[in-house]
Amino acid sequence: MPVKKKRKLPDSDDHERKCKITSFTRPQIRGARPISEKPFSSKKCLAWFHEYAGPDKVVGPEAMEKFCEDIGVEPENIIMLVLAWHLEAANMGFFTKEEWLQGMTLLQCDCTERLQSKLDYLRSELNDSVVFKNIYRYAFDFARDKDQRSLDMDTAKSMLALLLGRTWPLFPVFHQFLEQSKYKGMNKDQWYNVLEFSRTINTDLSNYDEDGAWPVLLDEFVEWQKAWSAS
Template sequence: MPVKKKRKSSGSEDPSIRKNKITSYCRTQTPGRLLNTDDQFSSKKCLAWFYEYAGSDDIVGPESMEKFCEDICVEPENIVMLVLAWTLEATNMGFFTKEEWLKGMTSLHCDCTERLQGKLDYMRSQLNDPVLFKNIYRYAFDFARDKDQRSLDMDTAKSMLALLLGRTWPLFPVFHQFLEQSKYKVVNKDQWCNVLEFSRTVNTDLSNYDEDGAWPVMLDEFVEWNKVRIAL
């Protein structure tokens, strides 16, 4: 989950932190203590776990989020962090509220670091379900955008697309190159959703692309740009 810029009240953040820092791999995890399978989930323990990171702010912010990721042995940019945010129904990138934490961790039955580490593979497996992946993909648009904007700025869009499609869509490197040289400064929700549909239904050689279909102009332009690129 790419780290979102801090709120103004928390000070400024180096914008280079957010640029093109994408990975889909988890660092080697340090085995946690063995959990007794008879242990019951504890809301009180879960709340205390939340305050280990939130402190007196009642919210886990960017700096605390980095410590949280370090503790569970996951890079902030790892896609499993996006799945976790989706599970918690988090509304702002880089922040978990107390309500989001308690609701989401309760659904995961996690009240400590070791329990959450034990759920990471399960959360990754959800990405293999086409329906769940589509839900996570659509969630990512609203999660990543600035809430006073209806579209994603292009840098954020490229980073999130790399995170979500970079491992599985063979044409992604070419599409990313197209975005890099395009006139587009933002990606709207219709374009965002159609990129996923395009990646799932259009052949890698674009042979079944329907020019008369209801694709956004951005994708029509991508197909034309790619034809010219190949012809050169």
């Protein structure tokens, strides 16, 4: 999960959740059995949060790196995006106290060991097409600068590589297209349609309908790919 260290986090007391992440109920957690038989403790979970947040009200980028090190996950690992989705985190590189307590309570994790026991479960959620779609859609608002309606192209390419790089055969070619394109960013409609395109259009583009309701970005990609293949 790319970390933006220079982003200024809005005051958590005044912070309005402008991008409410989901409108559906998250699936019941089915992770590994807890390390101990002790019930989940909100007090212990809060103390765990303050190990990283200190006197602040938020786990910021530097503390996030320590958190990732403790649970044994690289910050750029897609598991961190899945975790952020569970916490409904609004800003990349930050977990607020409210997000931490709400998300970790749902996960029933009040310490490092319990979260580690859920990592396989978090990864397995990516295999559920419905859950993956919602994580993918969440990533747009999570990663964008909140004063911008679009996702800047560098961030978009990084997030697409994280989400589709290993599963979409055409991703390397699409990435090349974005590299040479005139686009400086990607709006929400384009972002959503890239996933739909990756799921429904054949690798040879044989079933692509030029008269379909695809964004111009994808029309141009198809034209570019066909011209590139012909040459």
